[in-house]
Amino acid sequence: MNDPDTPIVQLSESLEDYMETIFELVRDNKLARIKDIAKARDVRSASVIPAMRRLSDLGLITYEKREYIDLTPEGERVARRVYARHRLLTRFFRDILGIPHEFAQKDACALEHSLSDVGMDHIVRFFEFIQSCPEGGDVISRLQTCSLVNSDKKQCTGGCAVHREDRVVNQAQMKSLRQMKPGQSCNVVRINGTGAIRQRILDMGLMPGINIYVERLSPAGDPMWIKFQGSQLSLRLKEAEMVLVVSEDT
Template sequence: MSSSGKTLSENAEEYLEVLYKLSLEERPVKTTKISKMLNIAPASATQMIKKLEKDGYVDYSPYKGVTLTEEGYTIASKITRKHRLLERFLHDMLHIKKESVHDQACEMEHSLSDDAERALCQLLEQPDECPDDEELIPVCDFKFETCDECQKRRQEEVNEVGKRDKNLVSITNMKRTEKGKVSFIRGDYKVIRRLMDMGITIGAEVCVLEVAPFKGPVELLVRGSNLALGRDIAKNVFVEIFREDSSDFRGALSYG
């Protein structure tokens, strides 16, 4: 169910999940890429995209493509997170083969409650990547700043904890010249301490200077200093992107 109370079909959620994956590579996303990933006719993809636009989850421009709105991104990242956590559970705990976990996770993700999602993350000790293709697990949308805080409040249910009112993006998914505020750090106290020593704390403003290809380091400007963060730690730093006037959840970005 969306934040506005509307119930989404599993098919609509699948479209948003695909859009989430593709929008990390390019924006807007071409409808031909969506239809190819879902293995359906382009006309069918366009029909669903128009419905999602009417409901406020995407912005669609013919011949240009599709972008997720802020609400669309919230739902897309949520369902993607549940899917990838389930893949980890199936592979790590139940020892299902990697080639089989994707389809099984697809069947389970739509019925996984938020409380079960949180418990699953804690059981798996806050994993950061899914097992089959090592794609990043999106950050949770619960109102925490660190995993340690989540653990300390593990007796509280999700409705007591509350949800963030802003979408967060991993530093590794930011583009050159994008700016944002650090709002969540995933990992144990060792990760937090390592980042603190570099001046990267909750609330710190960062600007991405360069993102090296092939999973290379991310170069940042933090508190007036240039830092190079390895992907192993940078992928677990999540920021609220500074927005400009745009319906795209990431704002009107400059790619320089």
Template structure:
């Protein structure tokens, strides 16, 4: 299904599901009703529709989880929202209390090409103004340097799988490092630690742990990485 055939209403539901369950967590109907300001009965009907479309798995009285396709759409719209908030605040100097609403209005019509241009202008940001991680783009690059080197947007391909940053993981996870985001200085710091695309990674989640640093196992070697690195190293899970 192409992006222009997906309604704003569906994108809003998937965005809220991603915000509450980006790593496969089940999100309750009650939580969705609260976040969306919609009656539980209406939410239930929409969840059934989203399951029929293949975007979620829905369990009555328990909640919903995103499918791979639903995750792809949810990450894309969430990324556009958060990068727009950053753009509105840092570049256009819109009042902080107004940026969320304006980003909500703009996210559904922002083209992929414009999103890429904004990302480059902002030097590949990792956090929105509320300090939530900006999801990775879905372009088929291993780093922002590769993206910047491709000047012709018509030649840019889309990635076929979804990614999560290390800092987004909420359970013990094994995956493959598939994208590293950041400017030249950050990429150099990550490279100096011996971290690169294609390496296997294991992460043991510790609930309520401090998030100043993350302990990961890469190629059977334990490494302590900063929160900034964890926000910008993405794995295919």
């Protein structure tokens, strides 16, 4: 999310907050005024001015003792980064951990400055992973219902398995890979079956969460040729039947 090649100006906590506020105001109103900044940050106008001078000196904003403040290109870059961190943390706290909005905001504000880049990076990864993983949404919703309904951890996890089966049975749009036509894409939900064939399918990296593109069928109509994650595989329709998928086109 940030370009590692160019150094980022190190800002104090409050300056980062100001950059964030300016970014939001500029984004929403095309310009930011001292008055608005003071209002948004809940401080007096007078106390905003020194901070603006400092940011101006750093070349992050244009501020000439007048009311209007704008971000320089460099400033916008810094602000975007700070803002993205803030937003991401807020969403992580709110959407994934299920922390109520106002607490999520507050915690994000507190944490965004003190979190190391490495720590942040890992949270980003986790966030991206859980969002891109098709099962992720389920996990989150279950986690949240769980923490609402029941505080007993064991029961909660036990219900998980049941939950999962429910989802599998109910999912009407779930098909087997066999039913996919050449040129279609789909997401793997589950691998059925047992023994060597299942193990081989898993060994080849065909597992839940993977996106598959059906390239073609053999001229005789049987083995299927699929592409995923940069590699190609052929498998018999009988084997494709074990792979349960959700079509991407529907």
